[in-house]
Amino acid sequence: MGGKVTCTLGEVKNRADFIIYWGGNPADCHPLHFSRYTLIPKGKHVPEGRKGRTMVLVDVRETPSAKHADILLQVKPGKDFEVITTLRALVKNQPVDAARVAETGLTLEQLQDFVDRMKNARFGVLFFGMGLSMTRGKHMNSAAALALVAELNAYTKFVSMPMRGHGNVTGADVVMRWTTGFPFGVSMSRGYPRFNPGEFSTIDVLVRGDNDATLVLGADPGATMPQPAIDHLARTPTIVLDPKVTHTSRLARVHITTATTGISAPGTVYRMDEIPLPLKPILESPYPTDEEVVHRILEKVKEKPAWTPASYKEVPCA
């Protein structure tokens, strides 16, 4: 029903004896994850380091991370939700249909063994990546991973953590939560924050063509979004703030070059476990920072006649 049972990365380093990576390939995408935070370091309560830990990799294919794993569980593409739901039942000693389990690419015996290992862990952790959260089922796959881990706590200590990709996307969640009360997908069109993923999430907004101007910063949707979304960005006024002239800049009405985060721009970023870290820029950029440019745009907006939703009429409603 929601919620997350998690920890900071040092807890994993100091305590975890059972580590699962699901739908992620840290060897390629988070190269220091194994050596700095999880698998390899000697922890306070895992003095043996790597030898004191078991690693299970769950993925649809054998990635370069597989050679770091003790056990590889290869699941058929798009079957993660079925597997996790089965695991949730097995954790509670509930019966499952062996033939339908086998359709996932894994056998009931493999999953029962997996559950036994999870329950016997002293401190277990499940990291899940975009191979889980961006495939069919999306947020429900993440919810499944979170639910499985929460329920394992009836048997042993277990935590989970999403392997957030893009630089400071964690920071965006954190900042939006404290300023608006919601983590992403917030509309201010009525003058106060409203949250509804699917309605106010960017891809949906752009594909439906709901918005009539876009400010893009710290992203390049012109390179990654589906074509209808890109077409809409080109059709309506788009403004890009980026250290480079990006794909999106080329279809935008306005591009402003900004200093690179952490190299020339100072400030704060959040690690995937929501630990805030200071930036220490080494180069002085000829360009202003995102922070400064957004502030300047805001100041210009403030010079115009104010948009005052607080003075609008109350809308009668049943």
Next chain:
Amino acid sequence: MITLTLKEQPEVPIEAEALSPDVVSKLGNDELRALPIFYGKRQLRLDEFFEVEGELSEELEIHGDASRVKWLGRGMTHGQLRIVGNAGMHLGAFMKGGTIDVTGNASDWIGAEMSGGLIRVGGNAGGQIGAAYRGTLTGMTAGTIVVEGSAGLEVGMRMKRGTIVIKGMAKDFTGLEMKGGTIILGGAELRTGAWMNRGTIISLTPIPLLPTFAYNCSYNPTFLRVYARELAGLGISLPFEESEGSYESYSGDAAVSRKGELLVWQPAG
């Protein structure tokens, strides 16, 4: 009757929660024209986007492609809302009573968290029908939603009571975390009944099942006879005669409980 006709397609979505029989039935034509709606971030008068005819009526009819007009019939308790064309998101959300008819297609979150009334959609509908909004523990608690065509994701998510009928195909996660009530499907894609606690899902064609649903038996439940008679009034024919076939019964979702029932119709022969 009050008739509203959309004059032009809005460039950005309109929010028009004032458009329910509860509100319009008390208003004269001038007041109706002046009803506040939101066009993106700006508050406008209703007559800036709609031709407004009639006044003081519990029958409200909207003509045109209102697929970008959100929150029609929000929280309505009585009366009739008829959309000749398409309807936008959140149609009949929090509805308590009355009737909504859509001749065309409807969007996502129709009848979300509703507690009474009837919504009929002649075409296709989107996802999260009768569902709970993100974070809320309970979706619809009473009422009926009938969709002639297909539906999107998470139909009936966390619903507690009431009936949803999708005559066509529903996408993934129909009956997700369902707590009670009934969903009748022409068919469905994946993960039907995922994490359901209680309630009944009936599919009239074979559907893929999660490994956490267990086969019980094949039978013709007596409650379906009663139910079928009720639904016949809404133009829905639910097979129940033993001569026609029987229902395979499964219980689940064992990931959370085994008290939910999934019935899959198997025609005789």
Next chain:
Amino acid sequence: MTQKTVENATCTFCGCVCDHIGLQAEGDRIVKTKRACGLGEAWFKNHTAEDCYPDALVDGKPATVDEAVEAAAEHLYQANMPLVYGLSNTTCEAQRNAVALAEWVGGVVDSHTSL
């Protein structure tokens, strides 16, 4: 050419946000990294402080930052439903300002999380 070193610098390339990186710069380039992974090293070395892009572009033509800021403000202000999107490869301070801007222009604000 000016030389500069920074210890315990923070790498923002991936979600690990390692903060133990040693950096050495000459002029407007980072020439050496310590303790960074391959991705991090490439990230640091590929971003220079050289002036290799126009300050700003408005309708495809070079413009001053002031002109571009003015144009950006006008587009967002005039829009009925503007969207502020991205917020990943940037600082919390910029994110905080972006939320304020979205509020002032009555828009939607969203990050990569929703993808």
Next chain:
Amino acid sequence: MLRITGGRVYDPANEVDGEVRDVCISGGRIVEEVTGADVRTIDAAGMVVFPGGVDVHTHVAGGALNFARAMTPENHRNAAKFTHSPELRAGVGGTTPSTFATGYLYAGLGYTTVNEAAVPVLSARHTHEELRDTPLVDKSCCVLMANNELILDLLEEGETERAKHLLAWHLWAAKGYGVKAVNPGGVTAWKWGKDAKILSEPVPGYSKVTPAKIISSMAAMVDELELPHPMHLHCNNLGAPGNIDTTIETMKVLDGHRAHMAHLQFHSYGGDDWDTLRSESVRLAEFFNEQPNLTADAGAILFGDSVTITADGPWQHLLYQLTGRKWGNLDVENETGCGVVPYTYKGTNMVNAVQWAVGLELLLLINDPWRIYLTTDHPNGACFWRYPEIIHLLMNADFRRECIEKLPDKALKRIHLPGIDREYTLSEIAIIISAGPARALGMPQKGHLGVGADADVVLYNDDSDRERMFGHPRYLLKGGEVVVEEGDIRKMVDGREFIVRPSYDDNIEEYLRPLFEQYYTMSFENYPVEMERLEGADIRECG
């Protein structure tokens, strides 16, 4: 310059009890007299003048609260909305309000100072970022120390003196104001899925460190460091039936050291299980009344929705299993943890009914209002913006009796409230919401209206409906600026942050660095919060 004239002034710290007198303000402070043409006068005739409220224990910012915000979008959807205007940022209220809304809601009660009661050092930077975005109130933080394993390791080795320096170093690194002890030893035990329930038994993973040892050593350290606020203590066994014994034992263990006992309501239960739970407020109050070294806050509950947020991880797992609702848990390496469980207190539930009574009983039975303060352990027992409901219950025994009549019968046999007739006076209310907590926090410029105090002044209509009165101040002055006028928030002003700089041996850093590099996952240099992150820091040198 400003003169508030004609109001009845309640300033218990200066022994002013409802006298009609003027309050003069200049330069953000209370002054003897103001003269000249540019003096604004506020006519306070018919109004009651209080020093601005001070919340000694609340959770309004930082990793744990922000975690809860993400978990409960449904609560924000149905909460009070704050609409954007050129003067005010937008926000949402509810059980975990956004930061701007937090400032508005506190100001909307007449509060001007809040103490955020649970800050891990590792994420203190985050807490300060949020506090900077919390307008209209001054702020301070208590830093979580009683499960810091580097400190516990030193206690295990008997190195108490070095542990004290380490504690002081951490307090400064976090830019904190006070030391918080939560379920001493229990949170670190939770990292293995265990708890620390018996004060005299070693904490799992240690042979000599017991909860009792942590409590007594840490209270002594805080006293030796001469911190303005005593150790802020959340006792072991929170919420558990029969925990009264632990709470009394804890007070004995403190052995004369100063301590502030947080949310005492959650620690005053008798019985053996949920079915036999009963109020032990009489026993607790009698013992507490004899301990002049101690202060406490109520941690009262009110019926309705809440979200429980505490560093007490094991309790939260239990609550999750009891409710079957959402559960969030965030363990912080080497330092602490936190759990988040949304919860609804129901008047029909016997356990909740007893809890409701216990909070009020403690406020009524502890005889010195200077030592017991109004809190709900926001958002755990109820939201802070519901304080006026409690004030009304304390000031009106008839209303209290009406409420008691609605409780389930089986709760009535387990509580003492029906037999208590005491009614709070306005002066006593001024003590428990302002003067007392300011004194406990060691903030001499807060909680009173004497010359030199911060000009935080609130004007209420004198209304027999105390809930309405305290929920709708007519005016609020923050540092001399009028921020609430005729009941409306007129502008956002920034608050200050109070921090302490305790003295410690600089060599402690050389002891800590190698351990830090071994056990933590960030660079030692990046660990302390930079001073420039705090806007308007008010630094107190200690020891």
